Amino acid sequence: MEFEKVLVSRVSTRKYNDKMPSDEDIQKILDAALLAPIVHLHKFHLSVVTSKEAMNLAEDAAAEIFGAPDALIKMPRPYLYNAPVWIILSGKIHDETEAPKAQAELMNVNLFWDVGTIIENMELQATALGLAHCGINTTVVAMRGRPDVRKALDIPDGFDALASVIIGYTDLKIMERKVKPELIPVSYVK
Numbered sequence: 001m002e003f004e005k006v007l008v009s010r011v012s013t014r015k016y017n018d019k020m021p022s023d024e025d026i027q028k029i030l031d032a033a034l035l036a037p038i039v040h041l042h043k044f045h046l047s048v049v050t051s052k053e054a055m056n057l058a059e060d061a062a063a064e065i066f067g068a069p070d071a072l073i074k075m076p077r078p079y080l081y082n083a084p085v086w087i088i089l090s091g092k093i094h095d096e097t098e099a100p101k102a103q104a105e106l107m108n109v110n111l112f113w114d115v116g117t118i119i120e121n122m123e124l125q126a127t128a129l130g131l132a133h134c135g136i137n138t139t140v141v142a143m144r145g146r147p148d149v150r151k152a153l154d155i156p157d158g159f160d161a162l163a164s165v166i167i168g169y170t171d172l173k174i175m176e177r178k179v180k181p182e183l184i185p186v187s188y189v190k
């Protein structure tokens with residue numbers, strides 16, 4: 001698929017069928033993650049989850065937060081939309097044990113920039129392969145204070161889940177998107 005076509009076809013998808021992406025396509029998506037502009041200051045890990053049992057555990061944890069009667073942001077299950085593949089990016093958040101607080105904060109700004117590029121590269125590669133995707137934060141934030149869930153998802157000790165993306169096939173028709181200039185105002189400094 002041509003790059004411009006990939007850009008206009010990329011869309012967050014929340015309905016999946018059961019078809020499992022091939023190992024080759026999953027590997028291409030992981031390679032895309034590694035081709036992102038990664039600053040070599042940070043420690044990352046990718047967990048490729050296809051276990052329904054592990055996904056259900058994460059769904060249960062998310063339901064405790066987003067399904068609670070008094071939830072600030074209320075969202076129904078399934079948080080992973082029954083997608084067959086869930087890729088979690090985890091990493092070591094910088095803190096005062098390795099650098100003064102202000103420097104650790106600066107490194108974390110840098111870290112989260114990396115996180116965005118890694119996830120986006122995977123989303124664009126998935127789109128190019130004819131696969132649907134959606135960035136997922138609900139089941140990521142639900143892992144805070146849940147070492148049992150992090151362990152089940154093979155997140156290394158000392159790492160936090162930072163972002164994630166689901167991948168799979170959809171029966172929905174993917175429409176080409178239009179650029180919406182109102183999304184981000186632009187100014188030119190000449």
Ligand SMILES: Cc1cc2nc3c(=O)[nH]c(=O)nc-3n(C[C@H](O)[C@H](O)[C@H](O)COP(=O)(O)O)c2cc1C
Nearest residue numbers: 010011012013014079134135136137138139140163
């Ligand atoms: C940081 C981040 C977290 C997101 N978390 C979720 C999520 O938990 N559940 C969900 O359905 N979509 C999630 N999304 C998808 C966004 O809702 C979606 O990207 C946004 O609405 C724009 O739509 P588009 O991706 O189709 O352009 C997330 C996206 C980002 C960038």
